[in-house]
Amino acid sequence: MGTERKTVNVLFYGIGGQGVLTAAEVCALAAMLDGYHVKKSEVKGMAQRGGSVESYVRFGSRVYSPLPLPGESDVIVCLHEEEYARMKDQLKPQGVDLFPYLAEAAEAVGDKKLFLNTYMLGVLSSFLDIKESSWLEALARKFKKEREQNRMFFLKGRAKRTGHDI
Amino acid sequence: MPNEQEEVFLSGNEAVAWGAWAAGISFASAYPGTPSTEILETLGTFKDLEAQWAVNEKVAYEAAFGASLAGRRALTACKHVGLNVAMDPLMTTAYSGVNGGLVVVVADDPGMHSSQNEQDTRRVAPYAKVPLLEPSSPSEAYSFIQQAFDISEEFDVPVMLRLTTRISHTKESFRTSSNREPARRELRKDPRKYVMIPAHARPRHTDLEKRLSALRALSERTSLNRMELNDRKIGFITSGVSALYAKEVYPDASFLTLGMTFPFPVDLARAFAREVETLYVIEELEPFLEEKLRQESISVTGKKPSWVCGELSPAAVRDIVEGRDRPPSAGRARRPLLCPGCPHRPAFYSLKKSGVYVTGDIGCYTLGALEPLAALHTQTCMGASIPFFEGAGKMQDGQKVVAVIGDSTFIHTGVSGLISAAYNGAKGVVIIMDNSITAMTGGQQNPATGVTLQGKETKRLSLEKLCAAAGADQVDVIDPFDIDGFRRLLELRLGQDSLSVIITRSPCKMIDRSRGPAAAIDPEKCRKCRQCLLLDCPAIIEGDDGGISVNSSLCVGCGLCRKVCKFGAISPAGGE
Numbered sequence: 001m002g003t004e005r006k007t008v009n010v011l012f013y014g015i016g017g018q019g020v021l022t023a024a025e026v027c028a029l030a031a032m033l034d035g036y037h038v039k040k041s042e043v044k045g046m047a048q049r050g051g052s053v054e055s056y057v058r059f060g061s062r063v064y065s066p067l068p069l070p071g072e073s074d075v076i077v078c079l080h081e082e083e084y085a086r087m088k089d090q091l092k093p094q095g096v097d098l099f100p101y102l103a104e105a106a107e108a109v110g111d112k113k114l115f116l117n118t119y120m121l122g123v124l125s126s127f128l129d130i131k132e133s134s135w136l137e138a139l140a141r142k143f144k145k146e147r148e149q150n151r152m153f154f155l156k157g158r159a160k161r162t163g164h165d166i
Numbered sequence: 167m168p169n170e171q172e173e174v175f176l177s178g179n180e181a182v183a184w185g186a187w188a189a190g191i192s193f194a195s196a197y198p199g200t201p202s203t204e205i206l207e208t209l210g211t212f213k214d215l216e217a218q219w220a221v222n223e224k225v226a227y228e229a230a231f232g233a234s235l236a237g238r239r240a241l242t243a244c245k246h247v248g249l250n251v252a253m254d255p256l257m258t259t260a261y262s263g264v265n266g267g268l269v270v271v272v273a274d275d276p277g278m279h280s281s282q283n284e285q286d287t288r289r290v291a292p293y294a295k296v297p298l299l300e301p302s303s304p305s306e307a308y309s310f311i312q313q314a315f316d317i318s319e320e321f322d323v324p325v326m327l328r329l330t331t332r333i334s335h336t337k338e339s340f341r342t343s344s345n346r347e348p349a350r351r352e353l354r355k356d357p358r359k360y361v362m363i364p365a366h367a368r369p370r371h372t373d374l375e376k377r378l379s380a381l382r383a384l385s386e387r388t389s390l391n392r393m394e395l396n397d398r399k400i401g402f403i404t405s406g407v408s409a410l411y412a413k414e415v416y417p418d419a420s421f422l423t424l425g426m427t428f429p430f431p432v433d434l435a436r437a438f439a440r441e442v443e444t445l446y447v448i449e450e451l452e453p454f455l456e457e458k459l460r461q462e463s464i465s466v467t468g469k470k471p472s473w474v475c476g477e478l479s480p481a482a483v484r485d486i487v488e489g490r491d492r493p494p495s496a497g498r499a500r501r502p503l504l505c506p507g508c509p510h511r512p513a514f515y516s517l518k519k520s521g522v523y524v525t526g527d528i529g530c531y532t533l534g535a536l537e538p539l540a541a542l543h544t545q546t547c548m549g550a551s552i553p554f555f556e557g558a559g560k561m562q563d564g565q566k567v568v569a570v571i572g573d574s575t576f577i578h579t580g581v582s583g584l585i586s587a588a589y590n591g592a593k594g595v596v597i598i599m600d601n602s603i604t605a606m607t608g609g610q611q612n613p614a615t616g617v618t619l620q621g622k623e624t625k626r627l628s629l630e631k632l633c634a635a636a637g638a639d640q641v642d643v644i645d646p647f648d649i650d651g652f653r654r655l656l657e658l659r660l661g662q663d664s665l666s667v668i669i670t671r672s673p674c675k676m677i678d679r680s681r682g683p684a685a686a687i688d689p690e691k692c693r694k695c696r697q698c699l700l701l702d703c704p705a706i707i708e709g710d711d712g713g714i715s716v717n718s719s720l721c722v723g724c725g726l727c728r729k730v731c732k733f734g735a736i737s738p739a740g741g742e
Binding site (some may be wrong): 022 | 173175279303330335336337338339409411414415417442479480481484502503506
């Protein structure tokens with residue numbers, strides 16, 4: 001790994017059935033493949049569908065706690081507009097909020113709602129110091145079905161980048 | 167299967183399974199219970215060992231102990247309340263000791279994400295006199311479980327490995343070690359050790375005290391307990407995930423992180439206390455370490471009593487160090503609901519209409535207690551519904567009492583309640599809500615499904631025959647979606663002076679994924695009587711204007727809302 005890399009906190013949230021946990025898993029795998037130490041923590045509601053879901057991914061040279069301090073998330077990735085207000089306070093003052101991308105992500109995937117999470121991962125990827133090859137490998141490991149479409153929507157999202165690095 | 171030094175990304179539960187496999191285990195048994203379930207599910211994927219679902223935690227523990235008697239390494243896993251069920255064999259097998267290594271993995275649930283209490287199982291270790299290991303993370307869970315087996319065999323005692331939800335369900339990237347050959351010893355006939363009649367048990371108790379004193383010496387020197395001296399102004403004594411929360415907030419402080427918390431390393435703690443100016447104890451739930459330190463006259467700053475409730479977090483550690491109380495909780499975002507198409511919904515709808523008092527049990531159907539269904543009136547522990555029904559039913563004045571229990575819970579400890587109720591002449595109706603799976607924990611097999619954890623077809627338990635054999639006067643099976651038929655049957659059986667079991671049988675919607683056409687509400691016909699909203703179906707939505715509609719992506723087309731609408735306003739989308 002070499003030089004010390006500071007810990008980055010990413011918060012994924014939305015509702016059950018949207019692929020929130022899958023998106024967090026892909027991000028965590030990509031960071032691991034890129035040589036980071038990674039921890040991922042999640043809260044699943046008791047309802048199997050439609051309940052609130054959230055997951056923190058933390059990566060760096062050495063990550064201690066699975067949970068970050070409140071208001072210390074570098075990026076928040078919300079997948080459901082009704083859930084947005086619930087956790088937006090977790091974002092750092094200088095952090096990156098991907099909520100503005102959600103509407104265009106929904107438009108881009110159309111009725112293929114399945115791929116909303118991979119599109120948003122694409123957007124996220126452009127802000128993080130993780131190589132594209134690690135992202136693509138993580139996607140390939142996580143998605144056995146519809147691999148090509150996931151890759152395509154990921155790259156579409158990745159091309160949307162505006163703003164600054166984390 | 168992992169290769170040596172492979173990088174993996176595993177949850178704490180998966181790490182326990184992989185670590186146990188690396189330690190050469192041959193046998194594992196458990197009953198599912200959140201947050202511990204994935205330990206056995208993961209072990210089930212290893213084809214070179216026997217992993218199985220038992221009907222309850224006592225049976226699971228005893229089967230694992232049997233494998234240990236045969237000289238193999240064995241594991242049993244449960245959630246905190248599950249260990250209560252297995253307390254009986256735990257207490258006495260500590261006396262007898264083991265043969266092959268035996269590890270009991272217990273997952274506590276601080277914060278009660280999915281439990282009826284938040285007991286701190288660490289308190290059980292001194293009570294049962296078994297050593298207690300507490301990893302802080304998945305990577306530690308992986309290595310600690312391997313050491314737990316070594317300790318179990320070296321000191322001839324079952325070892326308890328305690329996790330919490332935040333370790334069980336956190337994932338971490340780490341490197342695995344190489345695995346060992348399965349350990350093998352002979353099945354031993356040694357009645358003085360394994361037949362705990364008083365004459366044998368008395369010397370075994372004395373022996374256990376000797377083993378504990380050797381374990382105390384181990385605790386003083388083991389690398390499971392780690393002292394890190396940095397800034398000497400603040401020192402933390404911690405264990406479990408609390409250690410990482412403290413490290414997150416105070417990375418430069420000094421730490422005594424205890425991976426083995428019973429027997430407690432008193433000398434080590436005293437040595438650490440001498441090195442630092444202010445000593446804090448950071449631990450979730452009970453003041454387990456704090457009391458021990460105070461008992462040894464080591465002066466520490468603990469937490470305020472309000473922190474005995476609930477989970478910690480990095481922010482909580484900061485609050486504790488700064489002497490604050492626990493802030494009031496923000497509350498849950500969305501409340502849990504029965505799934506669309508869940509067969510428990512029509513059963514509860516019918517029960518509510520009949521106005522009976524319902525003693526409940528542990529499972530998805532416990533959600534029937536919430537408004538607006540509000541058709542379940544007790545929930546305490548696995549198997550309690552039928553004894554509660556018996557006692558309340560015999561002593562009530564005019565109010566009909568009915569018991570409700572799921573198929574898996576009935577097999578767990580419900581059946582003994584039914585046998586007892588029949589034996590003691592109880593009358594009334596017991597309802598087994600049979601959705602043909604252990605649903606609440608995510609859909610595990612059980613004896614009534616006829617499939618094992620490792621996917622083998624097996625003998626299938628007949629609930630009908632079992633209930634008849636237990637002493638039920640009538641056993642009826644009905645589809646709960648036949649709400650009129652169920653109501654008639656319930657009234658009939660409630661009116662009889664007998665003990666009846668009604669099995670409402672319809673598969674869990676997470677298993678049976680078949681869908682009918684989604685419902686649609688005709689706004690012209692809808693009188694907004696809100697009867698359909700009483701079903702508490704997530705797919706039926708009331709708009710801000712009071713208009714009622716169906717979310718077609720959630721609806722599975724079970725047709726229940728159509729049956730309860732008196733105005734014929736609901737039809738399958740696209741017409742009949």
